[in-house]
Amino acid sequence: MDRLTNTIRPYAWGSTTAIPGLLGVEPTGEPQAEMWMGAHPGAPSRLDRGAGVTTLADVIAADPERELGAAAVTKFGPRLPFLLKLLAAGAPLSLQVHPDLEQAEAGYADEEYRGIPADAAHRNYKDPNHKPEMICALTPFDGLCGFRPPLEAAGLLEGLGVDSLKPYADLLRAHPEEAALREMLTAVLTADRAEMARTVAEAGAAIERLGGPYAPYAPLVHHFPGDPGVIAAMLLNHVRLQPGEAMFLGAGVPHAYLDGLGVELLANSDNVLRAGLTPKHVDVPELLKIVRFEPGDPAVQRPEGNGEEVYESPVDEFRLSRFVLAPGAAPHLLPDAAPQILLCTAGRPKAGELALSPGESVFVPAGEKVELSGIGTVFRATVSV
Incomplete structure (x- = not known):
């Protein structure tokens, strides 16, 4: 058994106080977004077995069966298949989805074949693996997860009283649920950027004025003025997890974390397709292949068992x-x-x-x-x- 030394990632959306508060140390004043525990090559945990400090990735690579066990190596290969994190959101994360295993393998192979550099800003697939994940709240934790029923989303948009949103609400009312969600998201993400920026500005003013069911979207307006993701996010369910509650996020489910501290456990992958709320690359055609346009309530769960x-x-x-x-x-x-x-x-x-x-x-x-x-x-x- 090895005590781990872990890297804290300073992403801009990170809280400046949540992880230091848990660790019992003084904040640095800089955002501290994620603490990684595992063997991911981006920031593997470090340990010391008496011969000096090394990484968990190197320890596993030296003797996979000893560290992981024969059954795990047979099933997942000679690598730790998960990554554990402390995640501290002080600002909203990007609106995103993750591919399933078949999509990840195909997307990765295609980008490798086309010679897209692994660190290219427009690369979608960093590895050939899927990225299911689970978030468990340590503090009240706000997020957006999965599509609302289209009629509910239409009512939310109409309630803002913004004329330029009426065609989107009409789209949501005019088609069967999955088709309506697909057409609406496609229309928002492919709209003229200048026109959409004006729509987002008007919607943002209404969101801040009305509050109530619109309150979860106010931080999006503040952090991402003019971003189409603000409107796209209103298609999603707002979820507030209480401490101890968790939520599983499978392939193709659109989501964005908004605020709070939690324990996150995920498959060891970096594959993210973004829909907005970010300055990073948004590949709309590829995104639309990955998203599952299925409305439903997020499954919030509490743990089961004694001990x-x-x-x-x-x-x-x-x-x-x-x-x-x-x-x-x-x-x-x-x-x-x-x-x-x-x-x-x-x-x-x-x-x-x-x-x-x-x-x-x-x-x-x-x-x-x-x-x-x-x-x-x-x-x-x-x-x-």
């Missing part, structure tokens, strides 16, 4: 659970069939003989038995083998 509380996920690349360790409770012996990362978010529990403070994490190789004890909250990230 180990599990957040259900339909994918095998990751499994998220939580232990809330109470005074006087018996220790928990963790299963050892697969690799795991343990993250403390409250109290001062112990993993084996290692005492953990909030924000500290450990990597446990497959086959190594470990007990959780003490008082506090520990999240467990592993795989299903």
Whole structure:
């Protein structure tokens, strides 16, 4: 078992206070958006096994079966298939979707064939993997997830009283649900940029004046003036997760995180197709291939189980659970069939003989038995083998 040293990513949307507050350190004044725990090549965790500091990626590469176990290597290859994060949104993230596995493999192969550099700003597929993800709130956490029913979205747009939005509301009322959502999103993202900027400005003024159901969209107006993504975002459900609640995001589901601190667990991929709320590349034709135009309520879940509380996920690349360790409770012996990362978010529990403070994490190789004890909250990230 290895205590991990992790990189904090300073993306512009990050909170300046949430991660320092959890870690118990002074803020730097700069945004601190994500703390990565895992073996992703962009920022692998570091550890020391007595021969000096190395990365978790290098440790796994040196002996995959020892670190991951034979079953995980057979199923996922010689790599850690998940990435665990602390995510702290102080401003809205981009409106985005992720491809499924087949789409990612095809898109990556195509861009490789066309010789698009891996670091090119217009590249869509960084790897041939899908990127399902789960977010679990540590504080009240606001996000947008999945499409509203088109008639509901039409009513929301009409309520703003902006004349230039009427054709979009009419589109939503004129077709079956999936066709209506596709036509509406396509129309917004391909509209004349100057005209759309004026529409967004008028809509923004109405959003700030009306409040109520429009309040979640006010930060979008502030951070992304004139961006078509402001209108596109109104097609989506607003979700507020309370601490301990989680939400799974599958392929093709449009979403954007708005504000809050959470634990995020995802497949080890960088593939993102953006629809707006960003200065980054937006590839509308490719995006429209990936989006699933299916309305529905986001499935907010609380963990199930006694002792180990599990957040259900339909994918095998990751499994998220939580232990809330109470005074006087018996220790928990963790299963050892697969690799795991343990993250403390409250109290001062112990993993084996290692005492953990909030924000500290450990990597446990497959086959190594470990007990959780003490008082506090520990999240467990592993795989299903």
